[in-house]
Amino acid sequence: MQFSTRINGVTRKIDCEPYETLFDVLRRIGLKGVKQGCDREGTCGACTVLLDGKPIFSCITPAPKVADRELTTIEGLGDVTNPHPIQQAYADAGAVQCGYCSPGMILATKALLDVHPQPTREQIAQALSGNLCRCTGYVKIFDAVRDAAATLQQEKQDHER
Ligand code: FES
Ligand code: FES
Numbered sequence: 001m002q003f004s005t006r007i008n009g010v011t012r013k014i015d016c017e018p019y020e021t022l023f024d025v026l027r028r029i030g031l032k033g034v035k036q037g038c039d040r041e042g043t044c045g046a047c048t049v050l051l052d053g054k055p056i057f058s059c060i061t062p063a064p065k066v067a068d069r070e071l072t073t074i075e076g077l078g079d080v081t082n083p084h085p086i087q088q089a090y091a092d093a094g095a096v097q098c099g100y101c102s103p104g105m106i107l108a109t110k111a112l113l114d115v116h117p118q119p120t121r122e123q124i125a126q127a128l129s130g131n132l133c134r135c136t137g138y139v140k141i142f143d144a145v146r147d148a149a150a151t152l153q154q155e156k157q158d159h160e161r
Helices: 022-028 085-093 102-115 121-127 139-160
Strands: 002-007 010-015 048-051 054-057 070-072
Touching: 048 102, 054 102, 085 102, 085 139, 102 121, 102 139, 121 139
Parallel strands: 002 070
Antiparallel strands: 002 010, 048 054, 048 070
């Protein structure tokens, strides 16, 4: 089957089988930032992408479900030469160790900060509850989320001046 969808701001035509997962399709078209950390059962969050701004697990999402929607993968946020403030905050806080969880964690953070620009500890915990990290112990990740929130807030204020 064929459908169109917007991925990272660009409309793309997708060819896939009706039963394929979004995870497989994204990897096939070269978006390798999406990771698999569990048995594709929605328990690790490494495959998180944003669908219309909300985090979803791409490993349990049928690809056709995203027809005519807006997808964001980690590649849509930034890269090493031009990182998004959230990516920069994770790097600066030491919240990226093996990095396997980072794309999903960062996208979940983006969805949180879009809705709660100054999140409480509970809101951070809730927003990241579906994303597992085996390396950092989460303290640095929470620091990164708070640092990113402060940076984005500052950027907003500077912009409004
Ligand atoms: S690969 Fe673990 S939730 Fe998708
Ligand atoms: S940095 Fe290794 S799993 Fe999170």
